[in-house]
Amino acid sequence: SSELTQDPAVSVALGQTVTITCQGDSLRNYYGSWYQQKPGQAPQLLIYGQDRRPSGIPDRFSASTSRDTTSLTITGAQAEDEADYYCNSRDSSENYHVIFGGGTKLTVL
Amino acid sequence: QLQLQESGPGLVRPSETLALTCSVSGGSISSRTEYWAWIRQPPGKGLECIGRVYYTGTSFYDPALKSRVTTSVDTSKNQFFLRLSSVTAADTAVYYCARLNDLLPGKTFDVWGQGKMVTVSS
Numbered sequence: 001s002s003e004l005t006q007d008p009a010v011s012v013a014l015g016q017t018v019t020i021t022c023q024g025d026s027l028r029n030y031y032g033s034w035y036q037q038k039p040g041q042a043p044q045l046l047i048y049g050q051d052r053r054p055s056g057i058p059d060r061f062s063a064s065t066s067r068d069t070t071s072l073t074i075t076g077a078q079a080e081d082e083a084d085y086y087c088n089s090r091d092s093s094e095n096y097h098v099i100f101g102g103g104t105k106l107t108v109l
Numbered sequence: 110q111l112q113l114q115e116s117g118p119g120l121v122r123p124s125e126t127l128a129l130t131c132s133v134s135g136g137s138i139s140s141r142t143e144y145w146a147w148i149r150q151p152p153g154k155g156l157e158c159i160g161r162v163y164y165t166g167t168s169f170y171d172p173a174l175k176s177r178v179t180t181s182v183d184t185s186k187n188q189f190f191l192r193l194s195s196v197t198a199a200d201t202a203v204y205y206c207a208r209l210n211d212l213l214p215g216k217t218f219d220v221w222g223q224g225k226m227v228t229v230s231s
Contacts, residue, residue, distance in 0.1 A: 030215055031214040031215035032215060033213075033215050033216070033217045033218070035156075042222065042223055043205070043218075045217065045218065048213050048214060048215055048219075049214035049215060050214070086155065086156055088156075088216060088217075089215055090215065090216045097158070097172060098158040098161070099158065100158065103155040
């Protein structure tokens with residue numbers, strides 16, 4: 001099966017912009033989605049498709065995809081954005097399998 | 110508003126079968142555009158999609174777990190189920206049920222349950 005690779009940890013100063021990346025072969029052909037998970041909580045859908053946000057997700061969250069990498073950008077990071085972020089997509093080798101990246105822990109300084 | 114709720118034992122003995130139920134409220138499990146999934150997260154680790162089931166019972170599983178996993182649905186009760194056999198300590202995790210919305214691009218889980226912690230221990 002294929003994999004999605006994320007940096008384990010990223011930090012950003014309060015109010016600054018940060019980008020979290022997710023790399024994998026499946027992203028060349030299939031959209032990725034992004035999820036936010038705060039401690040003790042279930043993951044929450046953040047971004048899906050080309051750059052679409054569910055209702056209630058602030059517009060400081062955006063995403064883009066280039067070749068085999070999808071990137072989540074937080075413009076003007078807030079203290080409440082400190083969380084784990086996961087990408088997911090379809091497995092390019094196992095036709096119906098769904099895979100997740102290993103997750104990125106974001107620290108807001 | 111669709112809600113999912115996991116239920117089942119929080120402690121399972123090694124070599125036995127883990128069995129969880131996800132109850133769906135605020136919508137029908139018989140939707141033709143949605144799959145119903147199980148995702149787990151070992152303590153301090155990342156997310157892993159175990160498998161998903163369609164309202165017809167058609168299921169797809171993580172290749173690494175396929176020999177031990179069964180998912181099913183009961184449309185009359187608006188519930189779906191997970192069974193994981195021959196469990197070991199490595200199966201200790203928070204188990205989430207989630208909706209995979211086939212109307213959305215990619216493989217997108219747009220609704221999640223709160224999660225059920227399951228510990229495998231004698």
